[in-house]
Amino acid sequence: MTALHILAYVSVSVFIIAVAVRAIRLATTPVHLRWELYPVAHEKDRMSYGGSYFEDKDWWTTPRKKSLFGELKVTVPEILLLRGVWEHNRPLWLWSFPMHFGLYLVIGFAILVLVVAIFGPHNGIGAIAAQAGRIVGPIGYVLGTCGTVGLFGHRLFSRKTRGFTPPVAYVNILFLLTLFATGLYVFISIPDPMRGFSAFGRELLTFTAGAAPASAAVVHLAVVLSFMMYVPFTHMTHFFTKYFTYHAVRWNDEPNLRGSKLEAAIRRQLTYPVSWSAAHVKADGRKNWADIATDTEVE
């Protein structure tokens, strides 16, 4: 087993564990007060103009009409095409879209590599995956390289972002650029990279070691695996935390109904002790949230 094999196992493990920890941490934060922002995508019949169930007289007597399709209509173009950036920041979209879409294609390429690793490159599904990978991979790397170069320039030269970009943002872009550029170089310099990548994939899946891939591929794989370890500790985790910003905050319009689980959760939180210092709050570290919120005496 080579250092590259060990790196692969470590980076995949770190990625999965770190993402899970972060997701669990976010998912287990207390139920918060409502802070939705309209349009709310699951509002059936009202999404087009941003309306809510509050538009109904005696809304609590009307069954709520929630639409999963409505949410998909927003989330799918948002994820695939970056519709929000397209609508509100077109100069950024010009670079951000190729970078993101390139990354999707590279992830797709990695999946195809694993399919070939499992089924072999010569027959049936494996052969189709190998052929698809030979198309998807280079396109992904080209798009990603163009996108990241453009993004770097955008960050550096746009008045909007210059001065508001922390050092790590440049590092992240350069890391991504290295990933895409080394991948592209592999496709330029090696006759059929799918063969080497899928062989490496098979070794990982079967816990064996074979002949080392070409050195350009080794460099690229090392970059990819290092990037996987790095991502969960950066703001690039927005690839999954966006689920929370949309579903748990922006579209969270769940009303507090008597006897509901939501009401019970909040009731528990109302027992939390409060220690804010301002005199008018009247907290002492022992009184709980409910005590303070119902203390309406003013001297």
Add this chain to the structure above:
Amino acid sequence: MAGKVNVRDIGKHPERQLTHIDPQELLPLPPPYDRTNEERPWKEITQEQKEAVVSNLDDTIALGVPKPGTREEEERLVELFLSGLRKLLTRENNWTFLQPLLLSLEHCTRCQTCNDACPIYEASGRNDVYRPTYRSEVWRRIVAKYIRPGGKFHGVFTQGDIELNWTTVSRLMELSYRCTLCRRCAQTCPIGVDNGLITHELRKVFSQEMGIAPKEIHEQGSMLQLKVGSSTGMNPLVVRDNIDFIDEDITEKTGITIKTPWDKEGAEVLLIHNAGEILAWPENPGAFAILLEAAGISWTLSSDVAAYDGINYGLWYDDFQLARVAHKHAEAARKLKVKKIVIGECGHAHKALAVVADRILQGDLNVRRESAMTLLEDIVFSGKIDFAPSKNDFPVTLHDPCNMVRLMGVVEPQRRILRYLAPQFREMTPHGVNNYCCGGGSGFAIMSPFNFRDWRLSISGRKKLRQVLDAFADCPGPEVKKYLCAPCSNCKGQLRDLFQYYRVWEKSGILYGGLAELIVNAMVDIKGPFIEWEFR
């Protein structure tokens, strides 16, 4: 270029203002408001005032926080600020907004997409200090460097450097009152980061930990409401007297006898107005009384302390003040055993009681709450009242209060009424959930310390003024009387000041008013016009 300010500058040069506002750079207004030499000079802040209070952010002062007398006092306040930031990130002290806050803390990509959505940033001529991201960036850097473990190295690398001192804290304090919390920026964020929320949470640190908030929204606002009953200063006796006067006036004016019911147990509707209406725009509660009586609805007002004033300023700066006032509103409804609370024409009262306080009200305090917009729509289309839309045959446009529309989703009921009762109704661009704030949101409409009034009318209200003027571009002169329907008391306060400041009534003939008045104006049973075409 004017308004070019680095994030790190916030902690430097305490003796200087961080930025200046250049009238030449402000968003242009259409004729006849386009002559910059006619921009009103701002009230001057005296040297004495500058020496006494924090005044080194921009050309105005919102808070008037006294300058600390000693270095030790400055250090104590900085420590208190840090202690507040730590509490903000704990479950116990801030379960109310912890999850959204963490999401906005950790996932901004600094793409600056949100900036152009901000009417203050745009109207200022794109001054960096007014970017929605400026104060958020300062906050993120402070958290990363001074709160997180290993922040002095890791935080500086990941977020960028910042120096935390009294200059940073005091400027940030002022800067937290340069945003109206309209959350238009959040709407455009591809990630879902919310700079409005960050402003809200910063205000909480200043209020809940340091005891610092604008006196208009704290001492004279939520505290006065809890003590006396209303931020207007009206106690239960005075408010009943004032409503009696309104009843008499309306009866005399319309020939319809009105007697507002008080504390009627078992009523279907407990109506809670913003008490500012009772003093400043009495025709609005009067119009509601006419409509509810004509529709045969069982309704009442409450004379319990705080329950006859729908305002809840805690929404803007302090979770506990929000919860306390919401409890008072709900207690009054429970006591009267009403079927539901209907929130009058006040945007922030809508959001506070119907949305944000929703999860705080437990058990039988969770009385059902509804917008006046839906009730008015139900009345208008119930067939119980005859209307003659021709009585409203003048140009009308609609202002969307952010709290009621973008932040609550009550968009169409008021429009259905206007399409029916106002033949010349036209929309602003943009409108609905994409509207622009009036510029008086988050407490600004009632704040005029030092020269803050100049700032909120020249800058934060500028975009709305342009939008209103554009909506009536086909009939710009004062000879055609026009109506800006603004179903929100705070928005009306801001629009009144804005129109006075720019002499909009004289130059363009635009009157602002509520929705209920416009509905009553179209009633067949009301002989004369209900709307009086006089600017007040």
